[in-house]
Amino acid sequence: MTLTLFKMKNKFLTALAVLSCIAFTSCSDDSSDSFDNANGDVAKKYITKITTTTSEQGVEPATLTVNYDAAGKVSSVTDGEETSYFAYESGSLKNISGDGDVLNIPNLLSTPQDAYEVGDVLNYDSKGNPVKVRIYERDWDGNIYEQYTGEITYEDKPNPYFYTLQAAGIIDVLDNLDLNFSLTPQSEELIKAKLLLPVSNPKKVVIKDENGNVKKTIVNDYVYGADNYPVSATATETSEYGTWIYTTTYTYK
DSSP states (O other): OOOOOOOOGGGSSEEOOOSSOOTTSOTTSOHHHHHHHHHOSOOOOOEEEEEEEESSTTOOOEEEEEEEOTTSOEEEEEOSSOEEEEEEETTEEEEEEESSOSSEEOOTTOOTTOOOEEEEEEEEOTTSOEEEEEEEEEOTTSOEEEEEEEEEEEEEEEOTTHHHHHHTTHHHHHHTGGGOTTSSSOHHHHHHHHHTOOSEEEEEEEEEETTSOEEEEEEEEEEEOTTSOEEEEEEEEEETTEEEEEEEEEEEO
16 A cells, blocks of 8 residues: 555545554554565555556546666655655655655555545555555545455566565655654654555455445456566556456566
């Protein structure tokens, strides 16, 4: 829970939030160990570019570019309009500056059409992926007016963002929250991000209202390269308002 690093215009990458730590998982779990236990000895791939197009009229393609320094650390992330800059000290993340949001990741619960606010994680699977979450919609005054559940299933493939997050120092921060309370954003946001970080690649999301009626279904169809990382993905969102298709291509180093 894809946790997060990036901000793109048109909300192609949107913030994930969780309100508090809950009993299903420990905030002190080592994310790298969980990823290795779930995926085995997988190749380390680092995202350099993500481009998304959509069938939605009037929405232009969006491109996210990730730059690295000579040591292989993420130096900056930009969508062409907003940029985040990463600074390190003794190999550890020291500061993130600039215009972009730090903890933004692909939202498991929404395509770019809209976004939901995650309230809490209700269940995890045996690998540690969040598989059922409570989500909300708020009005202009910030009041919750609808509550839903999101049920998430995953491919038997690794989270393609994990090693990029690791190269940005984000994984170490999440695994050492007690040592990084002074880092921006504040520790509460980091804890929220940690709870939603999946180790596997999301396949399908079904969003239901309080009566169990399906409000939206999002299905991701991937084309994988030789190392089991997606080189492209097609997300199909279906709801009572229609169907939208989003196509994403991934470039790695």
